[in-house]
Amino acid sequence: MPKVQNWRGLIEGYRRYLPVTDKTPVITLHEGNTPLIPAPAIAAQIGRQVKVFVKYDGLNPTGSFKDRGMTMAISKAKEAGAEAVICASTGNTSAAAAAYARRGGMRAFVLIPDGYVALGKLAQALLYGAEVLAIHGNFDRALEIVREMSQNYPVTLVNSLNPYRLEGQKTAAFEVVDVLGDAPDWLCIPVGNAGNISAYWMGFCQYHQEGRCTRLPKMMGFQAAGSAPLISGHIISHPETIATAIRIGNPANWQKALAVQESSQGEFNAVTDEEILDAYRLLASGEGIFCEPASAASVAGLLKVKDRVPTGATVVCVLTGNGLKDPDTAIKHSQNQFKQGISPDLEAVAKAMGF
Amino acid sequence: MPKVQNWRGLIEGYRRYLPVTDKTPVITLHEGNTPLIPAPAIAAQIGRQVKVFVKYDGLNPTGSFKDRGMTMAISKAKEAGAEAVICASTGNTSAAAAAYARRGGMRAFVLIPDGYVALGKLAQALLYGAEVLAIHGNFDRALEIVREMSQNYPVTLVNSLNPYRLEGQKTAAFEVVDVLGDAPDWLCIPVGNAGNISAYWMGFCQYHQEGRCTRLPKMMGFQAAGSAPLISGHIISHPETIATAIRIGNPANWQKALAVQESSQGEFNAVTDEEILDAYRLLASGEGIFCEPASAASVAGLLKVKDRVPTGATVVCVLTGNGLKDPDTAIKHSQNQFKQGISPDLEAVAKAMGF
Numbered sequence: 001m002p003k004v005q006n007w008r009g010l011i012e013g014y015r016r017y018l019p020v021t022d023k024t025p026v027i028t029l030h031e032g033n034t035p036l037i038p039a040p041a042i043a044a045q046i047g048r049q050v051k052v053f054v055k056y057d058g059l060n061p062t063g064s065f066k067d068r069g070m071t072m073a074i075s076k077a078k079e080a081g082a083e084a085v086i087c088a089s090t091g092n093t094s095a096a097a098a099a100y101a102r103r104g105g106m107r108a109f110v111l112i113p114d115g116y117v118a119l120g121k122l123a124q125a126l127l128y129g130a131e132v133l134a135i136h137g138n139f140d141r142a143l144e145i146v147r148e149m150s151q152n153y154p155v156t157l158v159n160s161l162n163p164y165r166l167e168g169q170k171t172a173a174f175e176v177v178d179v180l181g182d183a184p185d186w187l188c189i190p191v192g193n194a195g196n197i198s199a200y201w202m203g204f205c206q207y208h209q210e211g212r213c214t215r216l217p218k219m220m221g222f223q224a225a226g227s228a229p230l231i232s233g234h235i236i237s238h239p240e241t242i243a244t245a246i247r248i249g250n251p252a253n254w255q256k257a258l259a260v261q262e263s264s265q266g267e268f269n270a271v272t273d274e275e276i277l278d279a280y281r282l283l284a285s286g287e288g289i290f291c292e293p294a295s296a297a298s299v300a301g302l303l304k305v306k307d308r309v310p311t312g313a314t315v316v317c318v319l320t321g322n323g324l325k326d327p328d329t330a331i332k333h334s335q336n337q338f339k340q341g342i343s344p345d346l347e348a349v350a351k352a353m354g355f
Numbered sequence: 356m357p358k359v360q361n362w363r364g365l366i367e368g369y370r371r372y373l374p375v376t377d378k379t380p381v382i383t384l385h386e387g388n389t390p391l392i393p394a395p396a397i398a399a400q401i402g403r404q405v406k407v408f409v410k411y412d413g414l415n416p417t418g419s420f421k422d423r424g425m426t427m428a429i430s431k432a433k434e435a436g437a438e439a440v441i442c443a444s445t446g447n448t449s450a451a452a453a454a455y456a457r458r459g460g461m462r463a464f465v466l467i468p469d470g471y472v473a474l475g476k477l478a479q480a481l482l483y484g485a486e487v488l489a490i491h492g493n494f495d496r497a498l499e500i501v502r503e504m505s506q507n508y509p510v511t512l513v514n515s516l517n518p519y520r521l522e523g524q525k526t527a528a529f530e531v532v533d534v535l536g537d538a539p540d541w542l543c544i545p546v547g548n549a550g551n552i553s554a555y556w557m558g559f560c561q562y563h564q565e566g567r568c569t570r571l572p573k574m575m576g577f578q579a580a581g582s583a584p585l586i587s588g589h590i591i592s593h594p595e596t597i598a599t600a601i602r603i604g605n606p607a608n609w610q611k612a613l614a615v616q617e618s619s620q621g622e623f624n625a626v627t628d629e630e631i632l633d634a635y636r637l638l639a640s641g642e643g644i645f646c647e648p649a650s651a652a653s654v655a656g657l658l659k660v661k662d663r664v665p666t667g668a669t670v671v672c673v674l675t676g677n678g679l680k681d682p683d684t685a686i687k688h689s690q691n692q693f694k695q696g697i698s699p700d701l702e703a704v705a706k707a708m709g710f
């Protein structure tokens with residue numbers, strides 16, 4: 001009999017795989033359970049019976065995969081008695097932290113560099129009720145201060161240094177396996193701070209140990225060419241890319257990411273902003289899927305190395321954020337037709353439409 | 356054993372309740388199966404053991420409930436051999452039409468009034484690959500022309516006059532019943548064109564006839580005060596409200612809506628823009644849920660008539676669209692704290708945080 005399941009968020013859904021107990025208050029917005037959508041237009045560019053799916057994590061409650069980690073981090077903070085949380089972030093992390101903290105009845109503080117961040121980027125966090133503090137100083141200094149604050153005051157750090165974040169994020173790998181029935185051959189994923197690739201690998205390995213999948217995927221991580229420390233092998237002091245969500249020159253999970261690459265016999269590769277935008281447009285106009293530019297790095301990367309995908313392989317590309325997070329890029333880079341000044345009669349419109 | 360279900364969209368999920376056959380090509384982005392989230396902060400304002408849930412349809416693939424109708428409309432257009440679809444819309448409909456049409460390999464035309472629509476509103480449609488035509492003339496004229504076009508040229512109309520739209524939308528009622536185990540006592544919903552309230556009622560009645568719920572909800576429709584023809588009883592020539600998605604002075608489904616009101620012993624009421632914004636902020640900072648202003652009309656309305664909710668009742672408020680669709684309103688109306696110019700040291704930050 002057809003019916004939707006009563007999905008109550010990833011902690012309830014995957015409780016036995018997560019560091020929670022009956023005493024943990026579950027702060028949830030019913031995150032997770034995001035669609036794994038076939039991508040035939042992308043698969044057609046590869047051919048050879050390769051099957052491509054996208055894991056559309058932009059359909060999480062605040063619009064990005066960060067919700068997976070945040071439901072864990074905030075629930076555990078609540079369990080420990082926290083009344084406030086803090087992070088340094090200008091984007092998806094601050095939105096997720098604010099939403100979950102407020103839902104849990106806690107204050108949410110967000111530290112940003114003064115004069116550097118467009119107010120629009122903070123629209124979500126502000127509406128969710130975060131208290132945003134802009135300091136004189138750069139982003140690295142903001143991050144140092146939130147660490148110090150969490151060590152000296154009753155406020156819990158929910159930046160990616162919080163270990164519960166990756167625990168929550170690993171459930172995306174569980175969902176991929178649950179829907180496909182096994183792990184994919186390749187998992188293509190954008191890499192910035194390298195937390196998500198580490199979390200996916202944790203998830204696949206845990207499921208493999210439990211016998212819920214028979215194999216492990218090759219982990220294919222893609223960085224933006226102007227912000228690719230894992231490929232160049234050194235810190236990038238001034239990372240630059242249109243994919244702002246992965247514009248990180250010194251990834252916090254650098255060593256973890258290298259271990260994932262080795263264990264999974266995977267690869268890191270760089271994709272240019274042009275390749276990212278091409279994939280971004282292909283996803284929208286070929287598949288009907290609107291993601292953040294950073295998310296499109298996974299598809300851009302797959303297409304870049306497509307000749308090496310095994311014939312008949314199953315590939316999953318991770319789309320980390322919703323395209324609605326960055327409407328400016330959509331307007332600037334759509335390249336599609338917008339015809340103005342048409343006479344309001346049938347003939348003129350038909351002509352403009354090519355009939 | 357915990358696992359997510361393999362949800363392949365609402366046509367597959369509710370096939371036996373929909374006008375499709377094995378020959379219908381299913382064009383889907385795995386829409387539907389959206390969260391039904393408890394709203395304790397709203398319930399607390401009512402008290403008396405009333406349980407409140409929000410149906411967060413802004414987590415559909417293009418960010419609104421329109422995807423439910425569009426998967427049906429586009430699949431049926433494809434089945435009929437259409438190679439192009441057309442609609443007049445400046446918002447959620449155009450985004451959904453473009454995404455599904457392109458996924459189905461069809462052209463998507465969107466007609467808008469010249470000089471009236473901000474390009475930003477069309478960002479999604481353009482990126483999805485719609486061909487946007489701006490005519491000299493107002494929105495009503497654009498709607499007339501798309502109707503004429505669909506009668507005279509090989510292009511299928513996917514505005515709300517398309518009967519498959521409501522068929523798809525009714526599945527939201529199925530999902531509410533499937534998760535709650537029965538229909539709610541009240542269903543609170545924003546009303547603009549009055550298509551969605553009609554669709555929900557269709558869904559509840561169909562499920563009731565099939566014995567899948569034991570009761571039918573009271574349908575509580577809420578219009579914006581500056582755009583409330585169903586309450587005033589006459590067409591509003593110049594509707595005005597911050598809730599643009601329900602700024603409609605002459606609803607296409609006027610008679611259907613009145614029939615729903617009567618059959619369900621429901622009510623239509625108006626809520627002011629101020630009440631809508633209060634609910635919008637409460638949803639974000641109290642529940643962690645970010646919706647379009649129009650969506651918040653359902654919660655604003657519930658709170659307005661809260662004294663009449665039966666003690667212990669179960670109430671579902673429909674949130675039709677994602678707040679990310681309208682970042683400008685979030686920035687303008689957040690009322691939250693943004694402190695600038697703080698010295699980059701622990702003491703200054705701690706002081707700013709109130710420690």
